[in-house]
Amino acid sequence: MTRNTTRALTTAVLLLLSGSVLAQQLPQLKPDEVIRYRKAGYAFMNWNMTKLKAMLDGSVPFNKDQALAAAASINSTVNSGMGALYTPGSDKDSGNEKTRLKSEFFTQPDKVKEVAGAYRIAGTKLAAAAATGDPSQIKPAFDEMGKACKGCHEAFRKD
Amino acid sequence: MTASRIRLWDLPLRLFHWSLVATVLGAISTGLIGGGWMVWHGRQGLAVVGLLAFRLVWGFVGSTHARFAAFFPTPGKIAAYLRGQWQGVGHNPLGALSVFALLGLLSVQVASGLLANDDIAFNGPLYPLIDKALSDAATGWHRLVVNALYLLLALHVAAIAFHARIKRQNLVRPMITGWHEGPAEQESRGGGLPLFVCALIVALAVTYAASGMWIPAPAPLAPAPTMDW
Ligand code: HEM
Ligand code: HEM
Numbered sequence: 001m002t003r004n005t006t007r008a009l010t011t012a013v014l015l016l017l018s019g020s021v022l023a024q025q026l027p028q029l030k031p032d033e034v035i036r037y038r039k040a041g042y043a044f045m046n047w048n049m050t051k052l053k054a055m056l057d058g059s060v061p062f063n064k065d066q067a068l069a070a071a072a073s074i075n076s077t078v079n080s081g082m083g084a085l086y087t088p089g090s091d092k093d094s095g096n097e098k099t100r101l102k103s104e105f106f107t108q109p110d111k112v113k114e115v116a117g118a119y120r121i122a123g124t125k126l127a128a129a130a131a132t133g134d135p136s137q138i139k140p141a142f143d144e145m146g147k148a149c150k151g152c153h154e155a156f157r158k159d
Numbered sequence: 160m161t162a163s164r165i166r167l168w169d170l171p172l173r174l175f176h177w178s179l180v181a182t183v184l185g186a187i188s189t190g191l192i193g194g195g196w197m198v199w200h201g202r203q204g205l206a207v208v209g210l211l212a213f214r215l216v217w218g219f220v221g222s223t224h225a226r227f228a229a230f231f232p233t234p235g236k237i238a239a240y241l242r243g244q245w246q247g248v249g250h251n252p253l254g255a256l257s258v259f260a261l262l263g264l265l266s267v268q269v270a271s272g273l274l275a276n277d278d279i280a281f282n283g284p285l286y287p288l289i290d291k292a293l294s295d296a297a298t299g300w301h302r303l304v305v306n307a308l309y310l311l312l313a314l315h316v317a318a319i320a321f322h323a324r325i326k327r328q329n330l331v332r333p334m335i336t337g338w339h340e341g342p343a344e345q346e347s348r349g350g351g352l353p354l355f356v357c358a359l360i361v362a363l364a365v366t367y368a369a370s371g372m373w374i375p376a377p378a379p380l381a382p383a384p385t386m387d388w
Contacts, residue, residue: 042278046278046279046280049279049280050280052280053280053281057198139195140195142195142280143194143195143196144194145194146193146194146195146197146277146279146280146281147192147193147194147195149278149279150193150194150277150279153278159299159302159303
């Protein structure tokens with residue numbers, strides 16, 4: 001399982017590096033689908049962060065495999081090309097989907113690049129730290145990941 | 160009325176004030192940084208809960224000038240103060256408005272924080288009592304109200320600077336040493352050790368309630384049929 005995760009991770013990273021995830025043609029989505037997938041991706045990472053937190057603060061026993069799975073899930077979500085879910089106009093509610101995306105997302109590309117860059121680095125470091133199986137290494141990487149999430153929320157998510 | 164040195168602010172009130180300064184500034188910083196600091200944010204917030212509870216009790220059983228009734232700002236008092244006819248010592252009627260506003264706003268801040276979540280990995284200690292939607296609403300309040308708090312704190316410090324610079328009144332020294340110039344009959348009385356211990360016990364009880372430590376762990380959900388995928 002560990003090896004599979006590592007392999008999946010490596011594939012994701014390679015795909016990303018070759019630009020094939022980001023550059024490839026993606027299926028057309030409706031505006032409410034864009035919002036739905038976006039929120040689902042973030043909510044999924046929230047779940048995995050919560051699992052890591054519980055293991056790190058001792059409220060549930062630390063489990064190497066669980067920690068690795070959570071960190072790998074976060075990192076692969078980070079690298080899944082979610083940037084494609086920020087289609088212009090997706091800062092407006094659509095269908096049943098409410099969004100909290102700020103319209104500044106589309107007018108401040110440099111800031112987007114900055115927060116997204118920090119977030120990618122944090123994801124990679126978290127996965128690497130989890131691979132060691134050592135909570136004392138995972139803790140600081142987990143904290144950095146949390147800061148990276150917050151960095152983007154502060155800038156681009158409405159209250 | 161001969162001016163002499165009087166005891167103005169009792170020791171518990173002064174300890175309350177400077178502990179409040181430290182914990183509130185701490186909570187603002189850790190709240191803004193986020194990440195792993197949220198755990199500390201929660202602890203500092205809980206300390207503020209305890210301080211506010213203490214102050215509430217002390218406002219009734221503390222020494223003369225610490226009592227809410229002593230400085231409660233009525234429109235009449237405020238008007239007199241603005242005409243320059245206010246003669247008291249302690250919080251002046253306008254300052255008293257700001258004291259109540261600060262204490263009230265801080266209460267809203269901690270109440271909403273206790274229910275809040277950061278959508279990443281930190282939940283307020285009373286989060287288990289409510290659902291996520293209500294917690295998100297509380298989080299919105301928490302992030303909104305803190306802006307009013309910034310304004311009020313800026314005003315607080317500016318007012319104290321104004322008194323120091325323009326009116327040549329040093330308000331900070333009495334808040335540190337407790338001593339102030341004033342007529343002897345205005346000397347603070349009351350608020351002895353037994354009352355202090357009572358207020359302390361109430362503060363600890365409220366902090367315990369806010370800490371959520373009494374909330375039983377939720378009954379585990381029935382395990383999903385397969386746990387290995
Ligand atoms: C986080 C920052 C602060 C908070 C939350 C805060 C809060 C308060 C509160 C609640 C009171 C009323 C005391 C009472 O309960 O009767 C007060 C009074 C006072 N504070 Fe602060 N304070 C802060 C920062 C400061 C600072 C930095 C100074 C010093 C420059 C200061 C100086 C004073 C003084 C001198 C009084 C007494 C005012 C008077 O004589 O009427 N405070 N503060
Ligand atoms: C007087 C005490 C408190 C102050 C001054 C304070 C201040 C702050 C500040 C400045 C933020 C950042 C807001 C932003 O990102 O725009 C924050 C966030 C937060 N605070 Fe507090 N807080 C206090 C008490 C509490 C308490 C008691 C709790 C619960 C234990 C709490 C839970 C939270 C949570 C969960 C967030 C994250 C909200 C988010 O990321 O959207 N706070 N707080």
